[in-house]
Amino acid sequence: MSLRSILSALAVLLAATLSPAAAIDDASATIGRGLNLGNALEAPREGEWGYTIKATDFDTIKSAGFTNVRIPISWAYYAAPKPPYQIDPKFFSRVDEIVDAALDRGLVVILNDHHENELCKDPAAHRERFIAQWRQIAQHFSHRPASLYFELLNEPHGKLDDGAWNELLLGALAEVRKANPTRPVVIGPANYNTISKLEKLKLPRDDRNLIVTVHYYEPFNFTHQGAEWTGPEATKWLGTKWEGTDAEKAAVEKHLAAAARWGGENNRPVYLGEFGAYSKGAMESRARWTDFVARTAEKNHMSWSYWEYCAGFGVYDPKAKEYRPELLRALLPK
Numbered sequence: 001m002s003l004r005s006i007l008s009a010l011a012v013l014l015a016a017t018l019s020p021a022a023a024i025d026d027a028s029a030t031i032g033r034g035l036n037l038g039n040a041l042e043a044p045r046e047g048e049w050g051y052t053i054k055a056t057d058f059d060t061i062k063s064a065g066f067t068n069v070r071i072p073i074s075w076a077y078y079a080a081p082k083p084p085y086q087i088d089p090k091f092f093s094r095v096d097e098i099v100d101a102a103l104d105r106g107l108v109v110i111l112n113d114h115h116e117n118e119l120c121k122d123p124a125a126h127r128e129r130f131i132a133q134w135r136q137i138a139q140h141f142s143h144r145p146a147s148l149y150f151e152l153l154n155e156p157h158g159k160l161d162d163g164a165w166n167e168l169l170l171g172a173l174a175e176v177r178k179a180n181p182t183r184p185v186v187i188g189p190a191n192y193n194t195i196s197k198l199e200k201l202k203l204p205r206d207d208r209n210l211i212v213t214v215h216y217y218e219p220f221n222f223t224h225q226g227a228e229w230t231g232p233e234a235t236k237w238l239g240t241k242w243e244g245t246d247a248e249k250a251a252v253e254k255h256l257a258a259a260a261r262w263g264g265e266n267n268r269p270v271y272l273g274e275f276g277a278y279s280k281g282a283m284e285s286r287a288r289w290t291d292f293v294a295r296t297a298e299k300n301h302m303s304w305s306y307w308e309y310c311a312g313f314g315v316y317d318p319k320a321k322e323y324r325p326e327l328l329r330a331l332l333p334k
Contacts, residue, residue: 024184029303033332044077064328068108069305076116087136151187151213152172195259198262203266242288271303
C-alpha cells in the first residue's frame with residue numbers, strides 16, 4: 001500500500017468520525033498556505049505562456065514550506081466541440097503526472113476549470129459541454145486521495161451572472177457528486193469571485209463538503225499596474241505604491257472581514273484562492289501588500305493560494321532558480 005493510499009484512507013476515516021461541519025472545516029484548514037501554478041495549463045497549450053510544470057517544482061514549493069498548489073486548467077481547449085465532448089486522453093495523462101507529483105509530496109491540490117470564456121459569453125449554449133467536462137473529470141479522478149479538491153469554475157463573469165451561475169453550479173456539482181460524494185469542492189461567487197457577490201451565491205444546503213472561494217486584488221490600480229491584459233489604462237497606474245497606511249490597511253481588513261462574516265453566517269469555510277501584485281510594481285510595496293493580505297486572511301481563518309508561482313506575479317524566479325526573498329518572506333514569515 002502506497003503512502004498516498006494510506007494518507008487517503010486516514011483522511012476518510014477522520015472525516016467519518018467528525019460531524020460534517022467539522023470535517024469540511026478541517027479540510028479547509030488543511031489547504032493552509034500555497035501557490036497557484038499560473039500560466040501553464042490554463043494556456044491554450046502548456047508552455048505557450050512561458051511556463052511548463054516540472055515535477056521538481058513541487059519539491060521547490062514543498063521545501064519552502066507551502067502546503068497547497070492550485071492548478072488552473074482550461075479544460076475547454078482539450079474537450080471535443082460536439083457530444084459527448086470527450087477530453088483528450090493524452091491531456092488527462094499529462095494532468096495525471098502533475099497531480100500525482102504534487103500529491104506524492106504531500107501537497108493539497110486544488111484542481112480547477114479556468115478560462116471558460118465562451119461559457120461566460122453564452123451560458124445556455126455551452127452548459128452541456130461544461131457539465132460533460134466535469135462528468136469526465138470527476139470520474140477520472142474519483143479514486144485519488146481526499147487531498148485532491150475540485151474547483152468548479154474560476155471567476156464566473158459576463159452573462160454567467162449570479163442567477164445563471166447559481167443554476168449552472170448545481171448541474172456541475174451533481175455530476176461531481178455521482179463519483180465523489182464527499183470530496184471537497186471549491187465554489188466562488190460570480191463577477192470574478194469578488195467578495196461583494198457572496199451574498200448572491202446560492203449553494204445546496206445539504207452538501208456540507210463545500211468550500212467557498214474569493215479572490216482579492218484591491219486596490220486594482222496597484223495590483224495590476226502595467227498589466228498588459230487589462231488595457232492601455234494600466235500604464236497610467238505605473239508607479240502606484242501601497243504604503244500600508246492606516247486607511248489602506250483598513251480597506252483590506254474591511255473586505256476580508258466581510259468574507260469571513262459571510263462564511264460564519266452561512267456556516268461555510270472561506271478560502272482566498274487568489275491574491276497578488278503584478279511585477280511592474282515596486283517590490284517593496286508588493287511585499288508589504290502581500291504580507292498584510294496574507295496575515296489578514298489568516299486572522300480571519302482563511303487558507304490561501306498566492307497568484308502565482310513563477311510568472312508575472314511570481315514569488316519564484318525561474319531564471320535565477322531561486323525565490324524572490326521579499327515575496328517569500330511576505331508569504332511565509334519566519
